[in-house]
Amino acid sequence: xxxxxxxxxxxxxxxxxxxxxxxxxxxxxxxxxxxxxxxxxxxxxxxxxxxxxxxxxxxxxxxxxxxxxxxxxxxxxxxxxxxxxxxxxxxxxxxxxxxxxxxxxxxxxxxxxxxxxxxxxxxxxxxxxxxxxxxxxxxxxxxxxxxxxxxxxxxxxxxxxxxxxxxxxxxxxxxxxxxxxxxxxxxxxxxxxxxxxxxxxxxxxxxxxxxxxxxxxxxxxxxxxxxxxxxxxxxxxxxxxxxxxxxxxxxxxxxxxxxxxxxxxxxxxxxxxxxxxxxxxxxxxxxxxxxxxxxxxxxxxxxxxxxxxxxxxxxxxxxxxxxxxxxxxxxx
Amino acid sequence: xxxxxxxxxxxxxxxxxxxxxxxxxxxxxxxxxxxxxxxxxxxxxxxxxxxxxxxxxxxxxxxxxxxxxxxxxxxxxxxxxxxxxxxxxxxxxxxxxxxxxxxxxxxxxxxxxxxxxxxxxxxxxxxxxxxxxxxxxxxxxxxxxxxxxxxxxxxxxxxxxxxxxxxxxxxxxxxxxxxxxxxxxxxxxxxxxxxxxxxxxxxxxxxxxxxxxxxxxxxxxxxxxxxxxxxxxxxxxxxxxxxxxxxxxxxxxxxxxxxxxxxxxxxxxxxxxxxxxxxxxxxxxxxxxxxxxxxxxxxxxxxxxxxxxxxxxxxxxxxxxxxxxxxxxxxx
Numbered sequence: 001x002x003x004x005x006x007x008x009x010x011x012x013x014x015x016x017x018x019x020x021x022x023x024x025x026x027x028x029x030x031x032x033x034x035x036x037x038x039x040x041x042x043x044x045x046x047x048x049x050x051x052x053x054x055x056x057x058x059x060x061x062x063x064x065x066x067x068x069x070x071x072x073x074x075x076x077x078x079x080x081x082x083x084x085x086x087x088x089x090x091x092x093x094x095x096x097x098x099x100x101x102x103x104x105x106x107x108x109x110x111x112x113x114x115x116x117x118x119x120x121x122x123x124x125x126x127x128x129x130x131x132x133x134x135x136x137x138x139x140x141x142x143x144x145x146x147x148x149x150x151x152x153x154x155x156x157x158x159x160x161x162x163x164x165x166x167x168x169x170x171x172x173x174x175x176x177x178x179x180x181x182x183x184x185x186x187x188x189x190x191x192x193x194x195x196x197x198x199x200x201x202x203x204x205x206x207x208x209x210x211x212x213x214x215x216x217x218x219x220x221x222x223x224x225x226x227x228x229x230x231x232x233x234x235x236x237x238x239x240x241x242x243x244x245x246x247x248x249x250x251x252x253x254x255x256x257x258x259x260x261x262x263x264x265x266x267x268x269x270x271x272x273x274x275x276x277x278x279x280x281x282x283x284x285x286x287x288x289x290x291x292x293x294x295x296x297x298x299x300x301x302x303x304x305x306x307x308x309x310x311x312x313x314x315x316x317x318x319x320x321x322x323x324x325x326x327x328x329x330x331x332x
Numbered sequence: 333x334x335x336x337x338x339x340x341x342x343x344x345x346x347x348x349x350x351x352x353x354x355x356x357x358x359x360x361x362x363x364x365x366x367x368x369x370x371x372x373x374x375x376x377x378x379x380x381x382x383x384x385x386x387x388x389x390x391x392x393x394x395x396x397x398x399x400x401x402x403x404x405x406x407x408x409x410x411x412x413x414x415x416x417x418x419x420x421x422x423x424x425x426x427x428x429x430x431x432x433x434x435x436x437x438x439x440x441x442x443x444x445x446x447x448x449x450x451x452x453x454x455x456x457x458x459x460x461x462x463x464x465x466x467x468x469x470x471x472x473x474x475x476x477x478x479x480x481x482x483x484x485x486x487x488x489x490x491x492x493x494x495x496x497x498x499x500x501x502x503x504x505x506x507x508x509x510x511x512x513x514x515x516x517x518x519x520x521x522x523x524x525x526x527x528x529x530x531x532x533x534x535x536x537x538x539x540x541x542x543x544x545x546x547x548x549x550x551x552x553x554x555x556x557x558x559x560x561x562x563x564x565x566x567x568x569x570x571x572x573x574x575x576x577x578x579x580x581x582x583x584x585x586x587x588x589x590x591x592x593x594x595x596x597x598x599x600x601x602x603x604x605x606x607x608x609x610x611x612x613x614x615x616x617x618x619x620x621x622x623x624x625x626x627x628x629x630x631x632x633x634x635x636x637x638x639x640x641x642x643x644x645x646x647x648x649x650x651x652x653x654x655x656x657x658x659x660x661x662x663x664x
Binding site: 002003004005006007011014015016017018019020021022054055057058062192193209210212229231232233235258262263264265266267268269270271272273274275277290292294297299300302303304329330 | 334336338339349351524541544561563565567596597600601622626629631634662
């Protein structure tokens with residue numbers, strides 16, 4: 001295992017130290033592994049919280065800031081944060097208008113965020129609503145999940161709900177909006193290589209030198225099948241077709257995310273996006289906004305995933321709203 | 333070789349197609365492989381051009397936009413663009429106030445950009461000034477270079493000179509500013525793995541499973557030496573010390589870039605930055621601005637580089653000025 005780390009057990013703590021040094025505009029609670037916005041709480045603003053296991057950077061800590069998250073809670077690599085951590089984040093951000101938490105659909109996360117909401121409500125009376133993201137069309141159940149896994153749509157939910165929270169919408173409407181966005185997104189991923197979890201010290205799965213895993217999860221969970229690595233034009237079909245088979249993306253403006261899994265450079269992601277864009281156009285899908293880069297990763301895995309969101313004028317306008325975070329930034 | 337590409341010979345053309353689809357806010361001349369700003373030329377504004385071999389994304393095409401470059405010219409992977417290409421870009425951006433070109437110090441680039449400047453001047457009378465970046469402290473001469481290689485400082489020169497050009501400064505002052513920035517920056521890199529040039533189909537160099545290359549170039553050129561991979565805290569010393577030995581970075585505000593080489597995920601870059609920041613603080617260096625991520629890459633190489641720029645109030649103010657490009661964006 002070759003990585004820029006110190007002791008494998010210290011990866012989360014050490015990376016948070018670096019993150020805090022790199023971004024003095026956010027505040028890091030190193031004991032509880034929570035990244036907070038530093039701007040003063042706005043009266044009446046619902047706070048938006050997310051989190052999960054580490055290893056998906058810039059998700060979630062990189063999305064803390066104006067127009068997106070108020071706090072992000074980090075578990076160890078590929079491990080849910082504890083209910084206590086999440087409850088501390090909820091208490092830390094609540095300004096009286098309640099807290100919306102955005103949770104990727106993995107059994108551990110769902111359980112711990114639910115317990116955190118109950119804990120926080122019992123202790124301080126804060127109202128908490130949860131939006132679950134379960135957008136991966138690859139498989140129905142998986143290694144750490146009952147139902148579909150939560151992947152790329154999470155980034156889009158965090159952006160759009162974050163913008164709506166900034167407008168002063170109330171908790172119930174934000175929860176409804178978040179669920180609508182979550183249900184309108186679909187993703188499919190593929191890997192050229194495994195990732196290597198630092199504590200394990202070896203690749204999560206073995207993949208022959210000429211094969212790729214189609215439908216891989218962001219923790220290296222198995223996908224649908226393996227096949228020989230083909231040209232990008234063929235790989236693009238293996239991402240686009242299952243997504244389009246699962247939801248009708250015609251007749252509405254679409255937000256597209258062509259995401260890298262951590263070890264794939266931008267030149268390949270752009271090339272893949274070109275192939276994806278051609279297929280979407282041929283299928284009558286109108287891409288209104290697009291994002292190409294490493295936004296929800298799987299440590300050092302080489303590969304990419306496609307996320308499409310069926311949007312409308314309201315969602316586009318919230319997408320375009322200013323966002324000022326380390327990981328996404330525009331309009332301000 | 334596992335990559336998200338079609339035919340190795342088409343990597344540049346295909347990735348430009350994808351780049352154009354992903355960023356409709358820039359204009360791509362696919363025949364000449366030039367990325368242009370789309371906003372109308374401002375009268376009296378000096379145009380800023382850069383370019384070089386492909387494989388360093390987001391450099392240079394990703395830095396085209398308001399507050400940075402007016403055009404970027406792309407050669408094949410790790411290959412200089414031709415004089416004709418560069419001359420076309422110069423002619424394409426000149427609004428009457430002249431053109432400043434920013435060139436990384438590699439023999440082929442230097443020769444071709446010089447010839448392009450002469451060609452363009454002869455054809456259209458445009459005034460061209462050149463700023464050379466030669467900031468890599470690792471080695472004096474190298475595989476493709478007489479003198480020092482141009483690496484991370486290039487990003488900082490493009491940002492700072494781009495901001496100054498936006499203010500309406502004239503060609504001579506911009507050239508002087510660019511040279512001052514170039515001379516105030518120093519870089520040092522290291523690799524955990526080689527990169528693989530698509531047309532070669534195999535790693536540029538062999539590196540044993542437990543070794544790293546210290547002082548590597550952005551095309552996989554040899555560095556100073558190899559040694560066993562150590563903890564990030566030790567690797568950070570191998571980057572920080574040669575940089576600080578080469579120029580005094582105390583007594584002035586410093587801009588720090590902790591850069592990934594393409595295959596290294598953000599979690600490791602943040603962790604490395606944490607180690608670098610501790611060393612800089614201990615050495616009495618005041619980091620006033622910092623950038624952590626993949627900004628000048630070497631295809632899929634795993635590793636990182638450190639760039640420090642000795643700044644002052646003027647340079648910080650130009651650094652902070654709005655920039656709206658696919659690769660760097662803030663303040664607008």
